[in-house]
Amino acid sequence: MAIRPGGELATRPLHFIWIADCSGSMSTDGKIQALNNAIREALPLMRSVADDNPNAEVLVRALRFSGGAEWHVKPTPIGEFKWTDLRAHGQTDLGYALNMVAEELRIPPMSERALPPVLVLISDGQPSDDYIGGLEALMHEPWGKKAVRIAIAIGEDADTDVLQQFIGHPDLKPLQANNPEALVRHIKWVSTAVLKSASSPASQAAGVPLLTHMPLPALPPASDPTLVDDVW
Amino acid sequence: MHQLLPLGTTVQSASGHPCTVETFLGGGGQGEVYRANLVDRVLALKWYFPEQATPAQRNNLEVLIRKGPPSAPFLWPLELAAADDFPGFGYLMPLREPHYKGLVDLMKRRTEPTFRALATAGMQLAQAFLDLHTQGLCYRDISFGNVFFDPETGAIQVCDNDNVAIDRAVDSGVLGTPRFIAPEVVRGEAAPSTQTDLFSLSVLLFYLLHIHHPLEGRREAEIKCFDLPAMNRLYGDEPLFIFDPHDEGNRPVPGLHDNALAYWPLYPQSLRDLFTRAFTAGLHDPEERVRESEWRAALGQLRDTIRHCEHCGAENFHDVGRPADEPFACWHCDQGLAPPLRLRLGREQVVLNRDTELFPHHLDRLRRYDFGAPLASVQPHPQHPQIWGLNNRSATTWVITTAEGTTRDVEPGRSLTLAAGVKIRFGNLEGEIHR
Ligand SMILES: Nc1ncnc2c1ncn2[C@@H]1O[C@H](COP(=O)(O)OP(=O)(O)O)[C@@H](O)[C@H]1O
Numbered sequence A: 001m002a003i004r005p006g007g008e009l010a011t012r013p014l015h016f017i018w019i020a021d022c023s024g025s026m027s028t029d030g031k032i033q034a035l036n037n038a039i040r041e042a043l044p045l046m047r048s049v050a051d052d053n054p055n056a057e058v059l060v061r062a063l064r065f066s067g068g069a070e071w072h073v074k075p076t077p078i079g080e081f082k083w084t085d086l087r088a089h090g091q092t093d094l095g096y097a098l099n100m101v102a103e104e105l106r107i108p109p110m111s112e113r114a115l116p117p118v119l120v121l122i123s124d125g126q127p128s129d130d131y132i133g134g135l136e137a138l139m140h141e142p143w144g145k146k147a148v149r150i151a152i153a154i155g156e157d158a159d160t161d162v163l164q165q166f167i168g169h170p171d172l173k174p175l176q177a178n179n180p181e182a183l184v185r186h187i188k189w190v191s192t193a194v195l196k197s198a199s200s201p202a203s204q205a206a207g208v209p210l211l212t213h214m215p216l217p218a219l220p221p222a223s224d225p226t227l228v229d230d231v232w
Numbered sequence B: 001m002h003q004l005l006p007l008g009t010t011v012q013s014a015s016g017h018p019c020t021v022e023t024f025l026g027g028g029g030q031g032e033v034y035r036a037n038l039v040d041r042v043l044a045l046k047w048y049f050p051e052q053a054t055p056a057q058r059n060n061l062e063v064l065i066r067k068g069p070p071s072a073p074f075l076w077p078l079e080l081a082a083a084d085d086f087p088g089f090g091y092l093m094p095l096r097e098p099h100y101k102g103l104v105d106l107m108k109r110r111t112e113p114t115f116r117a118l119a120t121a122g123m124q125l126a127q128a129f130l131d132l133h134t135q136g137l138c139y140r141d142i143s144f145g146n147v148f149f150d151p152e153t154g155a156i157q158v159c160d161n162d163n164v165a166i167d168r169a170v171d172s173g174v175l176g177t178p179r180f181i182a183p184e185v186v187r188g189e190a191a192p193s194t195q196t197d198l199f200s201l202s203v204l205l206f207y208l209l210h211i212h213h214p215l216e217g218r219r220e221a222e223i224k225c226f227d228l229p230a231m232n233r234l235y236g237d238e239p240l241f242i243f244d245p246h247d248e249g250n251r252p253v254p255g256l257h258d259n260a261l262a263y264w265p266l267y268p269q270s271l272r273d274l275f276t277r278a279f280t281a282g283l284h285d286p287e288e289r290v291r292e293s294e295w296r297a298a299l300g301q302l303r304d305t306i307r308h309c310e311h312c313g314a315e316n317f318h319d320v321g322r323p324a325d326e327p328f329a330c331w332h333c334d335q336g337l338a339p340p341l342r343l344r345l346g347r348e349q350v351v352l353n354r355d356t357e358l359f360p361h362h363l364d365r366l367r368r369y370d371f372g373a374p375l376a377s378v379q380p381h382p383q384h385p386q387i388w389g390l391n392n393r394s395a396t397t398w399v400i401t402t403a404e405g406t407t408r409d410v411e412p413g414r415s416l417t418l419a420a421g422v423k424i425r426f427g428n429l430e431g432e433i434h435r
């Protein structure tokens, strides 16, 4: 009879947080639709990466910000995570958003023991509020400092300096998405390769750059370079 | 999901045959693997990402293809493949059989094999890496993702052989998978080699039998953010075995490391001693590591010590080193268990359960580790099902001597009644049944 004691391999929580710009400008040129689509496309891949990972319990949530900010999806085990469409209107209150993320990264509600959280900031514009204050609040939290912070710039108008400050690492640049195809590619990369490396870095070659305390895998090249024009 | 080859694409094998891409199987760090059809054979095709399709990788594959697989469980590169319309190259290998499960499935309890199947899988793994190392090759990335097993039988298959290389000859840059990498490699003092493979194998075997990592105890519990510096400390700079007999500083923490606490006491002392050596002396001195042949022997014996609880059926291990008069209770139902009927063969013992089979491994000194066709099996008497016997499934006649001293022949197909004191001559070796 197949009876053996014990349970599953012990895991640690891995918090994955989408921080999505839902300001008015995101409603132009189908940007917000492209973002909704890209996240939906990436979800099955994210699920299968989490499924193959015995060391992490992946919890996903999403914060939308425009005039103020609100939790769009509460922390949800990846197996049950469903995406509901984001809608765009209003300001770009990034500072407000980062303050809300900082509150969630405080201990509690965060547990003392975890894997480094992954924060993915997606924006197409300029913050309309005191984003420096928000960033300071975030970096004041130990989990904020330890987080793997990734930023995706949608279109040419995104303020990459702000995104760079969020990343806080000169070697890691914001990912530029000038068209829906690139956005899908970047979103897939963060939901698979970054998710993987934040919990159990895969077999790696020597000399992989150490960013935010975790080695980040190379971004795959654009499969069709002609698509990288600005087609928003 | 895949991006390198569209389904339906035809690539050319090095031998000049067309090979059609049928379905996508999975992506990894180096490339993508597809199910493919080569003339009338179904195979797996791995295609490299452009930046991984290097001349060094191609040379290594050519060497491996020329050498051929060390043994059957290796899903070894068969031949290279190329395509006019797609950059880079790939290689063909046998397809993994669908009923094989990954070790991640075992860790997540998506498959529940018996202890017997797990001990068998461990023994086969040790055998496979012994065969590989005997060829002068090292694997460098022994880990969860590359090993698969049949949860019914414990048979194994080893994937992802393209980084295998002549020991210490080529520096592929592959360091291995975190948690499996030997401490000296984590610290950057050594490159992967056969000696570091031995460490990774020990970790894999510990995971297999404990669903837990051998170095994750109190020191892991005290880590808040489990990031790379923390991992380097735990697995590289300050590794300490959770059951180190001389240092209790890293014991499993109840509530966090329960699997380690649940499994460790179940196993025979001799196996625990081997793990202890692997993760105490072997942690710091590669020459002290447990060799594949030692693991193979220990896990082969582990299979033979399994005894079913007569109350609940759970598998327990009969520790031959434990004093016979020491009370023993089933780990699952907690009821007392008397010592089981065993067959003593030289220094070894095989517990005789209702489903025990004896292989050439047990009965022929010249055919150790041959678990092919069984030579004997425990069976009930056809008319008196409460009487159990050992059926001669070999081609040679056995001779038994009963406790009273009479001798009898047991021709092929016949059985002898299991009773303490009976001696059996099986060709070149003698056994005795005892309790
Ligand atoms: N021979 C095979 N048969 C079936 N599936 C395979 C085979 N080889 C690899 N795979 C699957 O393909 C995926 C990627 O393979 P892997 O060898 O791990 O790639 P990488 O070395 O690039 O990380 C994995 O999901 C693996 O299980």
Ligand SMILES: [Mg+2]
Binding pocket: B028, B029, B030, B160, B163
């Ligand atoms: Mg590989």
